Amino acid sequence: MVALTHRGITYTTTAGTPTMNLDLQLQGGVDQDETEWISAYPGALTDFEARQTDGSNRFNPRMVSLHISSGMADTNTLTLSGQCTKILSCIAQRADATANIAIVKTSDLVLTFDMEATADGTTDDLTAMELWLLVV
Numbered sequence: 001m002v003a004l005t006h007r008g009i010t011y012t013t014t015a016g017t018p019t020m021n022l023d024l025q026l027q028g029g030v031d032q033d034e035t036e037w038i039s040a041y042p043g044a045l046t047d048f049e050a051r052q053t054d055g056s057n058r059f060n061p062r063m064v065s066l067h068i069s070s071g072m073a074d075t076n077t078l079t080l081s082g083q084c085t086k087i088l089s090c091i092a093q094r095a096d097a098t099a100n101i102a103i104v105k106t107s108d109l110v111l112t113f114d115m116e117a118t119a120d121g122t123t124d125d126l127t128a129m130e131l132w133l134l135v136v
Contacts, residue, residue, distance in 0.1 A: 008083035009064075009135070016072040016129070022065035035040040036084070059083055064133040071125040072113055080135065087111065091133040094127055 003012040006020045068078070087109060088106040092101045094115065102114040117123040 001124040004066075005082070009028060009062075009085050010081045011066060012079045012081070013076065013117075016068040016070065016135070019067040019069070020047070020064075021067055021130070022063065024063045026061040026063060059085060059121070059136050060086070062135045062136055064130045066130060066133070068129045070126050072115060072129055073126055074114050074116075076113050077106070078111045078131070080133075084135050085111065087133055087135050088136060091132040093130045099127065 001012055001014055002017045003010055004018040004020065005011075007023050011018045043049060062084075066078075090103055090105070090111060092103055092113075094101060096116065100116040104112045104114070105114045114128075115124060115126075
């Protein structure tokens with residue numbers, strides 16, 4: 001396992017080495033339908049807390065670009081931890097134009113990979129990968 005911690009998020013791979021290319025915090029306002037930050041306010045300010053009613057802090061969305069060195073193969077995973085609660089979306093690209101990439105979000109913070117070098121699905125593609133994530 002190889003881990004990279006950058007700006008409060010730890011990226012742990014079961015193979016390959018992650019390198020940070022870009023970590024862009026997206027701040028375009030707040031979700032107008034989000035009300036979990038409200039306790040009993042308005043009413044009594046003593047009930048108002050800096051944490052959400054569910055006890056967790058919300059994080060702004062982040063666009064993250066990772067380079068994962070060669071070695072990622074079938075059933076290898078990327079696990080996020082720290083200042084994040086969910087992977088919303090992911091896009092991957094391999095150096096080999098003939099490679100097939102399948103990524104399954106096996107939980108809110110875990111991605112499982114299936115990379116094949118050929119269409120017959122018998123040869124793993126172990127070339128480096130560029131991975132774009134939208135994370136909150």
